[in-house]
Amino acid sequence: MTIALQYDTAHLIGAMVLLFGFQLLYQRRIKAVLSTFALQAGALSLAAAWQAYIQNAPHLYVTAAIALVFKAFFVPFALNWLVKRLGIHRSVETALGVGPTMLIGVVLVALSIMLVLPVTQGASALTRENLALAMSVVLLGLLMMITRHNAVTQVVGFMALENGLILAAVGVKGMPLVVEMSVAFSVLVAMILFGIFFFRIRERFDSLELHYLETVRGDRL
Amino acid sequence: MTAQALLAVAVLPFLTMLAMVLHRRENTPSLVHAACFAVSCILGLIGALAVLKGGADHVQLPVGLPWLKAHFRIDGFSGFFLVIINLGAAAASLFGMTYVRHLKHPARVAVAYPMFLAGMNMALMSDDAFSFLVSWEFMSASSWLMVLADHEEEENRKAAFTYLIMALFGTFCLLGAFGILAQAGGGYDFTSMRAAKLDGLQSSLVVLLGLLGAGSKAGLVPLHAWLPLAHPAAPSHVSALMSGVMTKVALYALARLLFDFGPTPAWWWGAIIMVLGGITAVVGILYALMQTDLKRLLAYSTVENVGVVLIGLGVALAFKGEGKTSYAALALAASLYHMLNHSVMKSLLFLGAGAVLASTGERNIEKLGGLIHRMPVTAAAFLVGAAAISALPPLNGFVSEWLILQSLFLGPKIPNWAMKFGSPVVAALLALSAALAAATFVRAFGMVFLGRARSVAAETAHEVSLSMRAVLVFLAGLCALLGIVPVTVTSQLSGVAQNLIKAQLSETIVQGWPWLAPISETRGSYSGTVLVASVVILILGTVAVIKGFGTRNIRRGPAWDCGHKEASPNFQYSASSFAQPLRRVYGATLFSAKEEVDMPMPNETRPALLTLRLIDPVWQGIYQPLANGVANLANRLNRLQTMTVRRHLLMMFLTLLLMLIVAALRRVVP
Numbered sequence: 044m045t046i047a048l049q050y051d052t053a054h055l056i057g058a059m060v061l062l063f064g065f066q067l068l069y070q071r072r073i074k075a076v077l078s079t080f081a082l083q084a085g086a087l088s089l090a091a092a093w094q095a096y097i098q099n100a101p102h103l104y105v106t107a108a109i110a111l112v113f114k115a116f117f118v119p120f121a122l123n124w125l126v127k128r129l130g131i132h133r134s135v136e137t138a139l140g141v142g143p144t145m146l147i148g149v150v151l152v153a154l155s156i157m158l159v160l161p162v163t164q165g166a167s168a169l170t171r172e173n174l175a176l177a178m179s180v181v182l183l184g185l186l187m188m189i190t191r192h193n194a195v196t197q198v199v200g201f202m203a204l205e206n207g208l209i210l211a212a213v214g215v216k217g218m219p220l221v222v223e224m225s226v227a228f229s230v231l232v233a234m235i236l237f238g239i240f241f242f243r244i245r246e247r248f249d250s251l252e253l254h255y256l257e258t259v260r261g262d263r264l
Numbered sequence: 265m266t267a268q269a270l271l272a273v274a275v276l277p278f279l280t281m282l283a284m285v286l287h288r289r290e291n292t293p294s295l296v297h298a299a300c301f302a303v304s305c306i307l308g309l310i311g312a313l314a315v316l317k318g319g320a321d322h323v324q325l326p327v328g329l330p331w332l333k334a335h336f337r338i339d340g341f342s343g344f345f346l347v348i349i350n351l352g353a354a355a356a357s358l359f360g361m362t363y364v365r366h367l368k369h370p371a372r373v374a375v376a377y378p379m380f381l382a383g384m385n386m387a388l389m390s391d392d393a394f395s396f397l398v399s400w401e402f403m404s405a406s407s408w409l410m411v412l413a414d415h416e417e418e419e420n421r422k423a424a425f426t427y428l429i430m431a432l433f434g435t436f437c438l439l440g441a442f443g444i445l446a447q448a449g450g451g452y453d454f455t456s457m458r459a460a461k462l463d464g465l466q467s468s469l470v471v472l473l474g475l476l477g478a479g480s481k482a483g484l485v486p487l488h489a490w491l492p493l494a495h496p497a498a499p500s501h502v503s504a505l506m507s508g509v510m511t512k513v514a515l516y517a518l519a520r521l522l523f524d525f526g527p528t529p530a531w532w533w534g535a536i537i538m539v540l541g542g543i544t545a546v547v548g549i550l551y552a553l554m555q556t557d558l559k560r561l562l563a564y565s566t567v568e569n570v571g572v573v574l575i576g577l578g579v580a581l582a583f584k585g586e587g588k589t590s591y592a593a594l595a596l597a598a599s600l601y602h603m604l605n606h607s608v609m610k611s612l613l614f615l616g617a618g619a620v621l622a623s624t625g626e627r628n629i630e631k632l633g634g635l636i637h638r639m640p641v642t643a644a645a646f647l648v649g650a651a652a653i654s655a656l657p658p659l660n661g662f663v664s665e666w667l668i669l670q671s672l673f674l675g676p677k678i679p680n681w682a683m684k685f686g687s688p689v690v691a692a693l694l695a696l697s698a699a700l701a702a703a704t705f706v707r708a709f710g711m712v713f714l715g716r717a718r719s720v721a722a723e724t725a726h727e728v729s730l731s732m733r734a735v736l737v738f739l740a741g742l743c744a745l746l747g748i749v750p751v752t753v754t755s756q757l758s759g760v761a762q763n764l765i766k767a768q769l770s771e772t773i774v775q776g777w778p779w780l781a782p783i784s785e786t787r788g789s790y791s792g793t794v795l796v797a798s799v800v801i802l803i804l805g806t807v808a809v810i811k812g813f814g815t816r817n818i819r820r821g822p823a824w825d826c827g828h829k830e831a832s833p834n835f836q837y838s839a840s841s842f843a844q845p846l847r848r849v850y851g852a853t854l855f856s857a858k859e860e861v862d863m864p865m866p867n868e869t870r871p872a873l874l875t876l877r878l879i880d881p882v883w884q885g886i887y888q889p890l891a892n893g894v895a896n897l898a899n900r901l902n903r904l905q906t907m908t909v910r911r912h913l914l915m916m917f918l919t920l921l922l923m924l925i926v927a928a929l930r931r932v933v934p
Binding site: 138154 | 927928
């Protein structure tokens with residue numbers, strides 16, 4: 044296999060992750076958001092597997108497996124179950140319209156490319172492109188967290204951000220497995236915490252809207 | 265030598281721990297003060313050795329910031345300040361040993377006291393900006409704790425708060441000054457700062473920030489407002505340290521910045537500092553004259569003396585900037601001398617005020633009086649201190665102020681008209697402040713110790729403990745000694761000053777023991793030794809003549825009572841009435857002083873009332889608007905604290921974006 048093919052494929056899969064990141068931004072229904080997130084995690088798992096293949100790094104297969112099992116199946120499934128179980132509102136509440144959010148997303152991608160490409164001069168082309176894509180995914184995840192009201196979408200934004208981190212990690216040669224493992228487990232713990240958190244909010248307020256939380260903070264009493 | 269000094273300082277934190285662990289034991293505070301006395305004696309001796317030996321001793325400890333480490337160094341200059349600091353500290357510790365028994369919360373003082381000493385000593389020994397600022401903050405924080413020792417009183421809490429803010433402001437300014445020096449010199453250790461090459465603007469900024477930072481600590485007008493609040497609020501022996509000693513640490517920092525680091529600043533900075541010093545001296549002593557609180561009066565007098573020292577430093581800087589280094593060394597030696605003197609006499613006066621406070625519980629001089637009969641030793645010692653600080657020969661205050669005046673008279677030798685005309689004006693300010701100081705201390709001594717007791721507490725006062733009296737007598741003796749043998753002191757001081765200025769005092773100072781002739785024999789010379797000897801001989805001669813030839817019949821009769829039988833003590837001159845003439849001359853403009861007389865009509869039976877109102881323009885003009893501004897800003901920023909979760913995230917996101925953009929731009933536009 045030629046270097047060019049390796050590079051193009053890695054680039055293609057990375058771009059898929061980014062594309063799903065964009066797709067997360069314009070979903071109107073919670074269920075669609077969760078499905079898109081599952082697709083993104085699947086793409087991430089593919090990216091990890093491809094990197095494992097071309098870098099000859101078998102531990103990356105473990106990363107790919109973790110991403111596939113936990114993030115593509117378990118997390119969306121659990122969140123779906125939570126949404127159904129809690130019977131919460133099924134539509135996404137936006138703080139900023141879809142159009143402007145997409146525009147900002149494009150700007151963010153441009154910014155990360157502008158930043159990463161000059162900064163990483165000297166690294167291999169593969170790593171550079173990969174880093175730029177990963178950073179865009181991270182920024183899009185953050186953007187999602189701040190432009191959506193509902194707690195579930197915030198959790199998904201956080202997980203998408205984390206997907207970006209993994210994407211960056213797998214692209215770099217010699218990243219030890221322990222880093223990815225710890226990131227994956229921290230996400231799992233966060234997921235559990237968020238789950239408990241949802242129950243508690245729901246119990247109190249019959250809603251997952253964050254603005255109910257703002258009135259009970261200690262400093263406002 | 266530095267290593268031994270550090271070891272001695274290292275004892276002090278253990279004393280703090282001891283004070284904390286044993287805070288219930290009644291004699292722990294005395295024990296801690298006794299141990300502090302021993303440590304200060306050792307450190308003072310090390311400092312004296314450093315002055316005598318000259319040269320520098322550098323020690324590097326593997327603590328602190330990893331790329332910097334902690335550097336310590338004792339040279340002649342810091343050795344001299346170690347002597348000043350530890351002389352005051354030893355006296356205050358010995359005094360404190362029994363004085364703490366009169367305090368309400370001795371344990372609180374005993375915890376912070378050793379750390380205060382450690383902070384001051386470490387600040388003098390530090391040889392890098394990091395250790396210096398940490399020690400400096402230790403000094404501020406621990407003294408702040410002692411100002412708060414009696415925090416049940418609203419007034420003390422206010423004083424401590426003002427002090428804390430000013431201390432933070434000062435440190436912030438010093439941090440800026442060190443930052444500029446470090447950037448130019450390539451490192452935060454003082455060795456690279458000494459070699460720093462600064463351009464005009466940077467050098468000016470360093471002087472400005474240093475003046476603001478060290479000046480706010482020392483009590484430079486108009487940054488002085490916290491000082492007369494905070495110094496008196498602490499227990500008296502701590503007040504003595506803060507006023508007599510801590511201000512010297514600030515002046516040490518300023519002198520290092522001005523004379524040791526980087527190239528010499530332009531001469532006009534010297535002129536500015538000189539004029540500021542003159543204003544500080546006059547304004548400080550005028551404030552002191554108006555006070556009725558004995559300790560606050562002494563604190564304001566500290567402001568005056570800091571002004572006097574600043575005059576000397578300013579003249580030295582101006583001379584150095586114009587290349588007249590031997591004159592610069594003279595002015596610097598004179599201000600070093602005044603720092604030493606002020607530390608001794610202000611410690612003496614504050615400890616004397618502490619003795620009065622301990623035996624009467626009263627700080628208001630309107631309620632004291634007649635203590636000379638009940639506390640003769642304290643009165644005599646206080647009188648010596650008052651005479652010394654009023655610059656009366658043959659005591660020490662006279663010599664150093666005279667030397668500063670002499671160096672001011674050299675000002676016209678600088679070839680520019682600002683200094684030619686400016687230095688005589690500042691000399692006039694200095695002379696005015698000395699005269700006003702005399703009035704202030706005549707008033708203070710007269711109201712406290714002379715006349716008849718104005719309150720029951722003053723009537724039933726009794727002399728303080730032996731160790732407290734011993735300290736007062738020792739300091740009074742030191743005041744006299746430093747004045748009587750000035751040449752011995754100046755020959756050591758000129759060595760210190762020469763090392764710092766890097767010049768020879770060729771044509772100046774000594775014309776041969778015991779004559780002190782700073783410029784030339786014909787221009788002015790002084791000998792405390794000869795003066796004292798002749799005064800003593802004259803007095804002995806007069807006594808001998810009177811005893812030999814006068815009548816031996818002594819008749820004691822009642823004092824004339826001005827025609828009032830059984831006059832009440834209220835008939836005496838009061839402190840306010842004593843200050844009235846000067847208040848009318850200067851106060852009307854400077855303090856917007858207003859007197860209102862409420863005179864009852866002929867057949868009314870109520871008493872007449874005189875109300876006196878003084879407004880401190882510094883508070884109204886500078887501090888109040890500043891405080892309001894800060895409070896306003898804090899209120900606005902407070903909204904950041906109560907933002908929604910999403911807004912918090914948004915702030916983080918925007919910060920991240922901003923930093924990314926900066927990073928991107930720095931790549932594109934190098």
